[in-house]
Amino acid sequence: MTAAAPTTLTDVARHAGVSRATVSLVLRGSPLVAAGTQLRVREAVAAVGYVYNRGAATMRGTGTKTVGLLVTEIDNPFFAELTAGASAALDIAGYIPFLATTEESAARQDRAVQRLREHHVDGLILCPSMETRPAWIAGLAERGVRLVQVMRFVKDSIGDFAGPANEAGMEALTEHLIRLGHRRIAFAGAAVMHSGLRQRVAGVRAALRRHGLPAPLVLRTPATRAGGAEAAVRLCAMPERPSALMCCNDVVAFGAMQALRERGLGIGRDIAVTGVGDVPEAAACLPGLTTLATNPRGIGREAVRLLLRRIADPKAAPEHVALPVRLVVRGSTGGGNRSGEL
Amino acid sequence: MTAAAPTTLTDVARHAGVSRATVSLVLRGSPLVAAGTQLRVREAVAAVGYVYNRGAATMRGTGTKTVGLLVTEIDNPFFAELTAGASAALDIAGYIPFLATTEESAARQDRAVQRLREHHVDGLILCPSMETRPAWIAGLAERGVRLVQVMRFVKDSIGDFAGPANEAGMEALTEHLIRLGHRRIAFAGAAVMHSGLRQRVAGVRAALRRHGLPAPLVLRTPATRAGGAEAAVRLCAMPERPSALMCCNDVVAFGAMQALRERGLGIGRDIAVTGVGDVPEAAACLPGLTTLATNPRGIGREAVRLLLRRIADPKAAPEHVALPVRLVVRGSTGGGNRSGEL
DNA sequence: TGCTCTCACTGGATCGATCCAATTGGCAAG
DNA sequence: CTTGCCAATTGGATCGATCCAGTGAGAGCA
Structure with a gap:
């Protein structure tokens, strides 16, 4: 009653009478599995109350389906709306954002990014704080961090950008x-x-x-x-x-x-x-x-589009989007x- | 230059001339390691540009140091401030929040929680959407989800709560x-x-x-x-x-x-x-x-305090906090x- | 019947940090 | 000189999903 049984792929496999590998394929929607087997596996998943373990999957190199969303301050109606737009767009794509605020401090920003890297986020949407150095941005890119800047673009840096015109x-x-x-x-x-x-x-x-x-x-x-x-x-x-x-x-x-x-x-x-x-x-x-x-909501959405594109194709040409203002x-x-x- | 070298504990260990286990101990601040060794390890960490992999650590049962923050809408100055308060308090404790919005839909809320469970969050701060059933809350608790309700408390449910008086x-x-x-x-x-x-x-x-x-x-x-x-x-x-x-x-x-x-x-x-x-x-x-x-900021902070307490001691007595209003x-x-x- | 080919599925190795039991070296007591 | 003990360190097994190189069954064809 009290303890939470940590069910795994193996449990599901045993229940469905197939192997772990097959269950894994079904869960990821592979077309290689026969329809009947798929059904049996899905029933087993429901029966044992299985919850996918993204952490384990990450270890084999698949992405985490997470991104970092770094704004200067969330209690600012503008960034709140931008966050809402980004969050909604990410949700549709099956991603979920980590939220962090920099309070305009480059040091806090660096700490937050470090922590996000430990969590292996697939990418970063960043409104760079004051005093952000272009070399810092470049360093992240070199270490394989996919990153889209929003609202502000660090002078002499490179990469994607979304902001108002x-x-x-x-x-x-x-x-x-x-x-x-x-x-x-x-x-x-x-x-x-x-x-x-x-x-x-x-x-x-x-x-x-x-x-x-x-x-x-x-x-x-x-x-x-x-x-x-x-x-x-x-x-x-x-x-x-x-x-x-x-x-x-x-x-x-x-x-x-x-x-x-x-x-x-x-x-x-x-x-x-x-x-x-x-x-x-x-x-x-x-x-x-x-x-x-x-249109902060649109900027958030656009930033997500750019980031997902960047994740899909890391060496695509940088894109700068200026959303029309009214x-x-x-x-x-x-x-x-x-x-x-x- | 282009590729991101994924450095691991083993790389650090090799560089410092010790074993993986020792590096792991140092990183987690264990007092069992001699001061000189600690220093050498820390230097090696910096030298190879090592980034801790929380995902791998999670597989051995340690927490993820993440929590889910579910509000009905982030583009509402009230929830934006609550989020800011919670985010700041979590940051101090070394946690980072996943952000999700329910838009007052119990279905969206359930989907979001499911996704957060896949990411093995250590706990949840939730402003329950309309139509949330007490049985749903109870079900989460049974499955070992640590959860604090904010602003609203689902009738006939049990657990911690923080909100205004x-x-x-x-x-x-x-x-x-x-x-x-x-x-x-x-x-x-x-x-x-x-x-x-x-x-x-x-x-x-x-x-x-x-x-x-x-x-x-x-x-x-x-x-x-x-x-x-x-x-x-x-x-x-x-x-x-x-x-x-x-x-x-x-x-x-x-x-x-x-x-x-x-x-x-x-x-x-x-x-x-x-x-x-x-x-x-x-x-x-x-x-x-x-x-x-x-005082939405205070409510956010308080919710974090309750959640961290709940994580530390899952069977502590439920606490309801009503923050004074002015x-x-x-x-x-x-x-x-x-x-x-x- | 014998051969290839495809389809559906599987066992084992793997990712990186952690835990545990075991080992080493050094030192004091007997 | 042995024994016991402590502090410091280590190798190997482990967590759960994924990848890969396969296996076996059956269809198609000569």
């Missing part, structure tokens, strides 16, 4: 502001730069340059709610205040909006604010936040409408 | 409304009941009964943003409208607030609204949402203050 999206968002008459634009949330942020700033810069407008004022504040508020405060203290504040993500924008409001500025009237991400709160807040919908215009860039999409 | 919290929240003069109270988001929801409604009911007030009007709307809006619409259509709407969670409350606002009702003035969870948006929206802070009063229950905590 940051630059094109920010260009569209900036064009929108320019059409509304904005000329001086600030960018908030660039305290520490990574490839994704660099692309976003580059997009803003490109759009402004195309229209012969001055480069954006980059505020190097943290990419947090508090950082957004800090940026707003600094903005308010300026003699010639920019008329639009573009934030590196939605959360930063929420912080900025609250601080601006407390200083008596009308969002969308006295100053325009934009975000990136289109998290649920962006539609619900007042006024609604103009932002870029970046401009979502709401009240925070004017138009007087209180909320909701235009 | 729902009933006490809702009593406090209801008392707050009663102090403010509310007499007729509605509860939104009870389309499908689980133990957590039952406790919440029971808390409301208990506080009202204590004050000789009528039982709450339970609106059986879905526990989503849209469900909250639906509840608000139904509320507005009533002849004798309750003066307070208590929502089963913050997200439902946001939906309700938006719908009420669109119908010209002043939140906190014409009608009071409350949530549960205290997600970041609760502090940022206008007016701020009065809610219960439920009443956070903001503008949505009146007082005229626009935002922020009182």
